Amino acid sequence: MDAEPTVHPLPLAVAPATARPRASLARRPRPLERLAEGLVRVTAYGAVAAVGAVLFFVLREAVPLFADAALALEVPAGSLFSPTAAADGAWQFVWQPVAEPPKLNLLPLLLGSLKVTLVALLVATPVAVMAALWVSEFAPARARQPVKIVVELLAGVPSVVVGVFALSVLASWVQRAAHTPHRLNALVAGLALSLAVAPLVFTVAEDALRAVPDSYRAAGRALGADRRHVALGIVLPAASPGILAGIALGAARALGETMIVLLASGNAAIFDTDLGLSTRTVTATIAQELGEVTVGSAHWHVLFVLGAMLVVVSLGVNVASDAAMRHMRRKLGTGS
Amino acid sequence: MNDHNALSRRAALVGLTLLAACSRPSEPGAAPSAAPSAKVSRSVTIKGSDTMVILGQRWAEAYGASHPGASVQITGGGSGTGIAALTNGATDVCQSSRPMKPEEKAKVKAARNADAIETPVALDALAVYVHASNPIASLTLAQLAKIYVGETKKWSDLGGSDAPIILYGRENNSGTYGYFKEHVLANKDFASAVQTLAGTAAVASAVGSDKAGIGYGGIAYLAGVRAVPVRKDDASTPVAPSRETALDGSYPLARSLFFYTAGAPTGEAASFVAWVKGPEGQKVIDDVGYFPVPKR
Numbered sequence: 001m002d003a004e005p006t007v008h009p010l011p012l013a014v015a016p017a018t019a020r021p022r023a024s025l026a027r028r029p030r031p032l033e034r035l036a037e038g039l040v041r042v043t044a045y046g047a048v049a050a051v052g053a054v055l056f057f058v059l060r061e062a063v064p065l066f067a068d069a070a071l072a073l074e075v076p077a078g079s080l081f082s083p084t085a086a087a088d089g090a091w092q093f094v095w096q097p098v099a100e101p102p103k104l105n106l107l108p109l110l111l112g113s114l115k116v117t118l119v120a121l122l123v124a125t126p127v128a129v130m131a132a133l134w135v136s137e138f139a140p141a142r143a144r145q146p147v148k149i150v151v152e153l154l155a156g157v158p159s160v161v162v163g164v165f166a167l168s169v170l171a172s173w174v175q176r177a178a179h180t181p182h183r184l185n186a187l188v189a190g191l192a193l194s195l196a197v198a199p200l201v202f203t204v205a206e207d208a209l210r211a212v213p214d215s216y217r218a219a220g221r222a223l224g225a226d227r228r229h230v231a232l233g234i235v236l237p238a239a240s241p242g243i244l245a246g247i248a249l250g251a252a253r254a255l256g257e258t259m260i261v262l263l264a265s266g267n268a269a270i271f272d273t274d275l276g277l278s279t280r281t282v283t284a285t286i287a288q289e290l291g292e293v294t295v296g297s298a299h300w301h302v303l304f305v306l307g308a309m310l311v312v313v314s315l316g317v318n319v320a321s322d323a324a325m326r327h328m329r330r331k332l333g334t335g336s
Numbered sequence: 337m338n339d340h341n342a343l344s345r346r347a348a349l350v351g352l353t354l355l356a357a358c359s360r361p362s363e364p365g366a367a368p369s370a371a372p373s374a375k376v377s378r379s380v381t382i383k384g385s386d387t388m389v390i391l392g393q394r395w396a397e398a399y400g401a402s403h404p405g406a407s408v409q410i411t412g413g414g415s416g417t418g419i420a421a422l423t424n425g426a427t428d429v430c431q432s433s434r435p436m437k438p439e440e441k442a443k444v445k446a447a448r449n450a451d452a453i454e455t456p457v458a459l460d461a462l463a464v465y466v467h468a469s470n471p472i473a474s475l476t477l478a479q480l481a482k483i484y485v486g487e488t489k490k491w492s493d494l495g496g497s498d499a500p501i502i503l504y505g506r507e508n509n510s511g512t513y514g515y516f517k518e519h520v521l522a523n524k525d526f527a528s529a530v531q532t533l534a535g536t537a538a539v540a541s542a543v544g545s546d547k548a549g550i551g552y553g554g555i556a557y558l559a560g561v562r563a564v565p566v567r568k569d570d571a572s573t574p575v576a577p578s579r580e581t582a583l584d585g586s587y588p589l590a591r592s593l594f595f596y597t598a599g600a601p602t603g604e605a606a607s608f609v610a611w612v613k614g615p616e617g618q619k620v621i622d623d624v625g626y627f628p629v630p631k632r
Contacts, residue, residue: 092528098508098517099525108528172545182502183546184531266531267507278531288507288532291417 051315058311061304075298080106080305095269095280097289097299104302108269112186112279116261117254119190119275120197125247127194128201132243136209137231148206155199163263166192171264180276184266187275192264193257197250204249204321208242209235211329241328245321252317256310258283282306379407380605384418384431385511386535387554388593391458391624392431398620399611406604412535415511422596423447428605430596433460433511433554434518450599457612459627461577462515462589465543465551465561472496474565474574477588480520483550486527491548503530504539504551512536515591516552555582556625579627593626 065071083091084103094103135147171188174180180187212235220230236243266278267288286303293300382392389412396408413421415432422430423443436444436452444452464480466472472494475483482488483501492498505526506513513532517523533539536553543549544560555563555577565574568588581587601609611617618628 094525094528096525096528098513100523103525181500182531183542183549262534267533268503268529268531270528278529280532288534289509291413291420291509293509 055311055315058304058308061301062308065298065301065305071298071301075102075104075302080104080302093271095285097293097302102299104299105271106302106306108271109280109282109285109306111271111273112265112269113255113281113283115186115273115275115279116190116193116265116281117251119187120193120254121247121251123191123194124198124201124250128198128246128250129205129243132202132205132209133231133236136206137235138227151199151202154195155203157195159196159257159259160263162192162195163260166260166264178276181274182266182268182276182278184264184278185276186265186279189261189265189279189281190275192260193254196257196260197254200253201246201250204246204325205239205243208239208246208325208328211242211332212238213332216332238332239328241324241331245324245328248317248321248324252314256283256314258287262287282310378405378604379409380429380608381409381411381427382429382431383411383413383421383427384596385415385433385593386412386506387433387460387510387512388412388431388458390556391593391621391626394620394624395608395612395617398616399608402616403607403611406608408608414507414509415514416509419444419596422452422598425598428597429601429609432594432596433591434514435592435594436596444596444598448598453597453600455595455597455609455613456592456629457595457617458593458621459582459629460591460593461555461582461587461627462512462552462591463555463558463563463577464566464589465540465549465553465558466564467543467547467549468560468562469547470496470562470564472564474567476567476569477520478569480566481522481524484516484521484526484530485524486529497548499548502546502549503527504542504546504549505530505532506536506539506553507532507534512553519589519591554626558625582627583630592629 065075066077082105083093084105086092093105093107095105095108096103131147131151135144139147166188167184170192171183174185174188174191175183178187216234216238217230220234225233261281262284265281265284267280267284268278269280269285270277286307289299290303293303382396389410392410396410399408400406410431415430415434418427418430418432419436419440421427423440425448436454441452444450464475470491472491475494479488479494483494484503484505486503488494488501490498490500503526505516517526531542533542536557539551539553540557540559540561543551551561563577565576566588567574575581575587577587577589582590595609595612597605597609600606613629621628
């Protein structure tokens, strides 16, 4: 790794190396290797360029809302967040883009995303972290692999399938159990989301726990701690930055998930913290409205402002969780 | 290995955000629309109103059966989406459950250099759905408006049970949304509490499983729900949506369903539109649950 700092951690990069088992066959035509390396490099840079392009494209459509004088007059930046007066004089926050005049307050949508994300994390995190701890510290070797495979399968269930399950089955259970005012609501959407978030948190947390060197466990055992003490008192704290990174990634996944919330939340833009009420998230709003909106209108640009918020938040969370993971590995001496 | 994981995870997340951010801005498959050299292409693309998707599909099937070699592709998305697609040339025919606005016609004219031609193809009665167990006998348009702007909050205010009224409606790109907002709410804003669902079938099924629910949509979607008779005002008698009441104009929420084309349709599209207006096409309408255009 030290000798070749430019090698990219992609499977393709190591393929030529493993393809020559004997020294006598080592002399391969050089141009082919160069081509392979070049291809790998282009792919890697292409991924970076794609992220940059997405960011550029979204920001390019979002910025005019604040930069363009006519648009800024039509929809002042402050009006995206400040309340308006209702007919009875009470303050209200309204997202009603197809209206005269359009009401484009972002707070109901931001609160909606926050509500479902919190529910999803509160449900998914304890389950996922405990499962990861069990798999990494307690599970018999023959149970470990099947459990991981099943969890990965759960991660692979298409979100539309999870959404339809929530819409038709989960919503009725929740209403029967919790007597929520709306059948489709933030609680149902959050619970459904937790099905998508938990496998992600599990996988990252399990990675983090496995990254704790066995010397830590051996030292604990040598001092007379039993398995449970080692797991909870030594391994879990040592892996905590990585676990937090997993939770953060789970939060980004929940914020960005579209299909599940679109189907399960009812999509009413109500500004209220009650989890039993229908809720409208940022992603569902973009999905429902971007197809119809007039290109270049204030509504169009506001939808891109929402999109830009999503991109920036999820990129930020990814960078931060990556840094946390690296920090942990360096501290534990298992870093790459 | 872990680096691979982190990388693919990041890629997946970026992909997700990308998806969320650009869900429906472009029209995939909007191949530079079928060259007007009629004889070559025998396919017609039709896009628009979700209310009309089933109807369009039945038309396409019946038309395909009697016109071998022709292919008609129907997609939904909402009347607004269809009009946008007609404007940018991504569809030959736009289905709309509301008349096009003058500014939309102007956009088509500007972008396609041809007038938007309107063809009424069917008649729909917009039904007001409630749960089958809901005892409410009828609603006036004014009562409906108050319910949907959020002034009337409980069924007991209308002589029903003590439950709060749970509002269901359509997304704001739906022609049904636009029609209801204009004709029932007199262009006032819907209450924030209206749950917007993707498609009339979704609204009907939500009301069907919610005892306190109310929704609106095409009369073809009555399975599992009850259509409340509607009164124009306090003085008029309740009228249930039906073929007769829609045709004779006594049902207050009857509306025309339209085809729009940029300029007079040509080639296979022209043949399809003419067939839809003819006896075979109008017979399909009956089977789906809408009503043929009244003959003048």
